[in-house]
Amino acid sequence: MIGLGYTLPAVLAVVAVCALELGVLRTGLFRRPAYWLSMLIVLAFQILVDGWLTKLSAPIVLYNEEHFSTRFPWDIPVEDFLFGFALVTAVLLLWERTRRSDERAG
Secondary structure (H helix, E strand, O other): OOOOOOHHHHHHHHHHHHHHHHHHHOOOHHHOHHHHHHHHHHHHHHHHHHHHHHOOOOOOOOOOHHHOOOEOOOOOEHHHHHHHHHHHHHHHHHHHHHHHHHHHHO
16 A cells, blocks of 8 residues: 555545536636745745654654655655645635625625
């Protein structure tokens, strides 16, 4: 199961969120520069925090090495970036959908 215990759900989370936007919600979020700027800010802080939490020299968070693919940069499991993208994007999509529903209602 090398690489699938953490990798498969991470990839599926990204696919699910992208499918939600492109096939169901269609908010246009992926076309907005503000979204991509937000993702860059999230990525910068994720590298700082996740790098500190997962550094191999003194880890605070421990992973079973058999359940993820690779670490980059500074010992961060790549899957953490996928889950982070999926989580933040899902929240922004639902927020945008709720905002649009509120505008239509009132």
